[in-house]
Amino acid sequence: MEIKTGPAALAGRHALVTGGGRGIGLAIAAALLEQGASVTIAGRDKAVLQQAAAQLQPKGSVDFIGIDVADAESVQAAFAQVVQQRGRIDILVNNAGQAQSAPFHKTGAQLWQQMLDVNLSGTFHCTQQVLPGMLQAGWGRIVNVASTAGLTGYAYVAAYCAAKHGVIGLTRALALEVASKGVTVNAVCPGYTETDIVRDAIANIAAKTGRSEEQAKAELAAVNPQKRLVRPEEVANAVLWLCLPGSSAMNGQSVAVAGGEVM
Template identity: 65%
Template sequence: MANSSLPLAGRHALVTGAGRGIGAAIARRLADEGATLTLLGRHPEPLEALAAELPPGACAQVLVCDVADAQAVARAWQTLERRGDAVQILVNNAGQAASAPFTRTSDELWQRMLAVNLNGSFHCMRAALPGMLAAGWGRIVNVASTAGQRGYAYVAAYAAAKHGVIGLTRSLALEVAAKGITVNAVCPGFTETDLLRDSIGNVVAATGRDAGAARAEFTRHNPQGRLVQPEEVADAVAWLCTPAAGSINGQSISVSGGEVM
């Protein structure tokens, strides 16, 4: 039985890209705060493994969906509506990162970064918002990136998409500010995830550096001299979903050890 004294008891949260990394950490943290979860992602196996790990009753369902596909997102929300599972908390975490020099950024790479990182957040926000408006309460947290606050070389498409997420966050936050809904972004710096480990592997393959030197290239951006941990990002997301953050709206909160923007 859920602990009714927990801040998010009785709230239904949907986390996209929940199968690993930051998304999985967010799902665990929201469950600790009492939320009931829908885990959404492209591959069922990691979602089902996470669902089995969560406390009994914490996971309402697993949904397989590519957020870049507007029709697939619409079908996922139809499934939720048939079950009577209104989404009160939406965490848009699904994303991809790819690097290339600007002159070698193909149309395909550009569109893929926009489709997953920006369009995917838009599709899910558009689907979730009517239910939040009807209820007069909602929390939307978009996982952006420090790349959306300052930009980095060789990731122009990714940085442009994450800048777009921040702009989308600020615009919607103003529209719903008086309707009981908050919309915020969390912007992690380089974070210890499978995605980052893949990036380190790509640097090693492309440059011939050893893994330690490649890792140092990422940690140097953080004044604390380390990588951010997924659980630290999850803590920030969870706080934004609680009643204590009711006055926080339209913000882009950097979780980066003090990286200068």
């Protein structure tokens, strides 16, 4: 079997990236476009998506759609519209996520449910929409952007850790179901990355502890043995690799992109 490589390795493939308007999702969309895929970016803020699509346009065929991944009906309607307008989705990147921190005894039922709804149920809803088409075609790539919080524990983010551990479990279980059907299911697990979520975390640490934002950033960077924050493009590179035709033996894996923080 010939393995396609080079700048058009994903030519003819259609990818959908949730949370694709900024940060890691935007970097993933760019990487997929550069390999010849057509891309639909999805998210809640249509203004952000429109701006991102304009930025990505020189790289290839890109479109956007509004979606709330925590709402099953929103997901179903959006995916049906995308398929009708742009065709079957061959690659799904479940990148949309949300992180909020609180001590466990102050983690209310609403916060707990919100973390599960966005990070775990959102992955479930979107995957259910694309899997039948992938199985029918005999080819598909599902990549879940989890977190090192899906591989280890962090204090004060019990709900987020629980949700991301759930994403890892879902990845592994589904990977076994589809292993012989041409579809792979994997996860990438970024450490602290230069994104809005981490910028918010830095601001929150500074506000609650009296440290400067530079000190708070250094504290998060220190978790990484490379003593730095991960760049969105580095996460995107790992996602792209898992989507390539030559990565068909990668299945059910959770790849940490964290400078050696988790081994």
